Amino acid sequence: VVLGAYDPNGGYIGDGVENGGIFFDTGKEVWDNLTKSGLDDIFAVNEQFLINQLEAGVKRIDFVGEDIWNVVNSPDPNISTSFRAKEINWLLQNAKKYGYELQGNSWVLVQP
Amino acid sequence: LGVGATMKRDKLFHQAFLNELSEVIENSEFGQLMTNLNFKQILRQHKIKDGFHNLYIIGYESKQCKLGVFYEVGNVFFVALAFSLSNSWDEYKWIGLDYLISYINKEPITREIKRTPGMENIKIRLTEITEKFIPVSVQIVSLFQDGEQVSKLTELLEVYIREDTRRRYNLK
Numbered sequence: 386v387v388l389g390a391y392d393p394n395g396g397y398i399g400d401g402v403e404n405g406g407i408f409f410d411t412g413k414e415v416w417d418n419l420t421k422s423g424l425d426d427i428f429a430v431n432e433q434f435l436i437n438q439l440e441a442g443v444k445r446i447d448f449v450g451e452d453i454w455n456v457v458n459s460p461d462p463n464i465s466t467s468f469r470a471k472e473i474n475w476l477l478q479n480a481k482k483y484g485y486e487l488q489g490n491s492w493v494l495v496q497p
Numbered sequence: 498l499g500v501g502a503t504m505k506r507d508k509l510f511h512q513a514f515l516n517e518l519s520e521v522i523e524n525s526e527f528g529q530l531m532t533n534l535n536f537k538q539i540l541r542q543h544k545i546k547d548g549f550h551n552l553y554i555i556g557y558e559s560k561q562c563k564l565g566v567f568y569e570v571g572n573v574f575f576v577a578l579a580f581s582l583s584n585s586w587d588e589y590k591w592i593g594l595d596y597l598i599s600y601i602n603k604e605p606i607t608r609e610i611k612r613t614p615g616m617e618n619i620k621i622r623l624t625e626i627t628e629k630f631i632p633v634s635v636q637i638v639s640l641f642q643d644g645e646q647v648s649k650l651t652e653l654l655e656v657y658i659r660e661d662t663r664r665r666y667n668l669k
Binding site (some may be wrong): 390391393413416417419420423427428454457458459460461462463465466467468474477478 | 549550551572575595651666
């Protein structure tokens with residue numbers, strides 16, 4: 386599974402396409418509908434994607450393009466409140482209980 | 498609708514939303530605080546973030562201190578400050594007000610997702626921010642009048658955030 390920043394010139398989606406990784410892309414149409422729906426927790430969609438992958442026992446989750454600590458520790462909320470930062474925070478909080486260990490910029494399954 | 502008409506309609510929609518957001522801020526205690534601190538509103542901007550997220554920015558200025566009120570639809574509403582001599586809002590190094598307040602009060606950093614769908618919740622969030630900001634507002638704004646001071650503050654804040662992250666996730 387590949388996570389990271391959106392980038393029209395590649396980013397995590399480009400990495401996933403190029404290297405055969407699994408990635409989650411909400412897409413503009415779905416995003417617009419979610420924001421108009423009044424749903425108060427859109428991140429729940431990303432969270433469910435991560436839960437599905439961890440429960441399926443995917444071998445690793447790689448965060449590409451940036452050091453995860455530069456994202457979660459950024460004093461700039463434009464970075465530290467981004468969806469990718471929320472994904473990192475969620476994994477730091479929850480990946481361990483699914484048997485994953487943080488190694489560098491990746492969460493690796495160590496207890497299948 | 499053709500592409501041109503759609504773009505025009507979208508532009509009008511974003512302009513109307515910015516006007517509404519600005520009015521909500523100006524008529525709030527936060528707006529009053531901005532006046533008391535000698536800030537002037539100088540920017541109303543819509544941007545696209547991360548491909549398709551609508552980001553609205555209401556910008557204030559007091560000498561070299563820039564203050565932005567940011568609303569990313571479907572994600573967050575927050576206030577950030579920057580020091581700059583430049584007029585280009587895209588170049589600023591923003592520092593979150595929530596982080597600054599936590600640092601000054603030596604409190605854990607709040608990282609809970611602030612859900613802000615709709616203007617009513619924006620008003621609630623704005624009230625929360627104002628209540629926390631008022632006691633330390635003069636101190637914070639005075640820090641942002643000097644570039645060197647802001648550089649030192651940024652370094653200290655980065656250490657504080659790293660320590661907070663370590664504690665929060667029990668990291669070595």
